[in-house]
Amino acid sequence: MTRIRFHQELDDLKHRILAMAGMAEQAIDLSVQAYSQRDAALCQRVLNNESAINRAEREVDEFAIDLLAMQQPMAVDLRFILAVIKINADLERVGDQAVNIAQRVLNMIELPASDLPVDIPDMATKVRAMVRDALRSFIEGDTELARHVLEGDDEIDRMNHEAFASLSRHMQSEPGSAAQALDALSVARNLERVADHATNIAEDVIFWVRGADVRHGAGQSLAGS
Amino acid sequence: MPTAVEVRDLKAWFGKTEALHGINITVESNHATAVIGPSGCGKSTFVRCLNRMHETIPEARAEGQVKVGGMDIYDAPAVDVRRKIGMVFQKPNPFPSMSIYDNVAAGLKLNGTSNRKTLDEVVERSLRQAALWEEVKDVLKKKSGASLSGGQQQRLCIARALAVDPEVMLMDEPASALDPISTAKIEDLIFELKQKLTIVIVTHNMQQASRVAEYTGFFLMGHLVEFDRTEKIFTNPSDKRTEDYITGRFG
Numbered sequence: 268m269t270r271i272r273f274h275q276e277l278d279d280l281k282h283r284i285l286a287m288a289g290m291a292e293q294a295i296d297l298s299v300q301a302y303s304q305r306d307a308a309l310c311q312r313v314l315n316n317e318s319a320i321n322r323a324e325r326e327v328d329e330f331a332i333d334l335l336a337m338q339q340p341m342a343v344d345l346r347f348i349l350a351v352i353k354i355n356a357d358l359e360r361v362g363d364q365a366v367n368i369a370q371r372v373l374n375m376i377e378l379p380a381s382d383l384p385v386d387i388p389d390m391a392t393k394v395r396a397m398v399r400d401a402l403r404s405f406i407e408g409d410t411e412l413a414r415h416v417l418e419g420d421d422e423i424d425r426m427n428h429e430a431f432a433s434l435s436r437h438m439q440s441e442p443g444s445a446a447q448a449l450d451a452l453s454v455a456r457n458l459e460r461v462a463d464h465a466t467n468i469a470e471d472v473i474f475w476v477r478g479a480d481v482r483h484g485a486g487q488s489l490a491g492s
Numbered sequence: 493m494p495t496a497v498e499v500r501d502l503k504a505w506f507g508k509t510e511a512l513h514g515i516n517i518t519v520e521s522n523h524a525t526a527v528i529g530p531s532g533c534g535k536s537t538f539v540r541c542l543n544r545m546h547e548t549i550p551e552a553r554a555e556g557q558v559k560v561g562g563m564d565i566y567d568a569p570a571v572d573v574r575r576k577i578g579m580v581f582q583k584p585n586p587f588p589s590m591s592i593y594d595n596v597a598a599g600l601k602l603n604g605t606s607n608r609k610t611l612d613e614v615v616e617r618s619l620r621q622a623a624l625w626e627e628v629k630d631v632l633k634k635k636s637g638a639s640l641s642g643g644q645q646q647r648l649c650i651a652r653a654l655a656v657d658p659e660v661m662l663m664d665e666p667a668s669a670l671d672p673i674s675t676a677k678i679e680d681l682i683f684e685l686k687q688k689l690t691i692v693i694v695t696h697n698m699q700q701a702s703r704v705a706e707y708t709g710f711f712l713m714g715h716l717v718e719f720d721r722t723e724k725i726f727t728n729p730s731d732k733r734t735e736d737y738i739t740g741r742f743g
Binding site: 344 | 729738
């Protein structure tokens, strides 16, 4: 083994992005919990944590760019660093979606509780599983698990469309709770975007491990091989 | 693209030690092909077989087929081969007692060219091609080759090789003894030269290989482990040994 210091720095980069991932994952968990429990304090925690996620994003990028400039990485190491830079941006966006959800929940708490025809907790459970699996695929370099994440995105898209349809109908039939329905719709849309970020992370894992670009449906046969 | 060098089952020995174990490679015309690998992997031996320099070492021999422009170099006179396939070494080796002009003209004179006008034209053209003309045009016959800086000496050696109008230029770590500026000049020069001829470059510097070469071959213990487009080798090599070497996990 040569370039020992460089490989230690790659490990360090991985630990940093995983710490960032932990924060983003926690932000989504808290915002979903806040929705279920109509808990303003949990919303506030999400809002307070955003700056830490933003700071972590800058630090990970800076560290990764330094490695690119100073170490001239090759092959799997180059792909790893590029994947980390992209995953970093996705995780920061996950943090933003959590903030959006928390803000919507704060709105909803101000309004009377309404029985809405949408199962946000069920959708959230599936989205969180996607995020968790995407991050596990990154930790373990597991492209099969990453591919499984890609397959899950269609279901979340379907749930989002169903939420849109049922909440639209609800707003027409129950205009008194239209504001709550709009907030719930926004929560569903933000969850759907979180699933998109999990998908992006899974695609980056496949790129890192196998050198295959499977974005936008490209390389399906390779991804399935 | 047409083929410049076709190597089939090339083996080389130092005495009884087999240093190359049946190399097959096709080098494309007007491209740079980099040869990389750890010390002792056979990469320098390989390029020295491409213009029959290997056999100049006592007890060294080679077997197999090397075709350059359709000519099998092991069926042709060695002098003709080396005229067609020039070589630049790690350490610049200008003829120390000769002027800059005579260094460049030496090959032509050996080939029997004595016409002054022809010599002048070839010397200027070769020095321009080697990106050295502007720096030495006023001292061509006043200064010796050895009086130039290391980077200039290396470009002088390239000009000397270009003077006999080769089809292929072999470069054995041509910039490893040079500072970054001189290295950049040599790399720029490689880009220019590719318009006219084919380059095979041995380098320990993988960034250099990735900067200058369209194709790269990875050698290990006398075997050509992998040969592919350079971007493939450096971003997603097929063989784990190549990946371990270029990422520093090997050795």
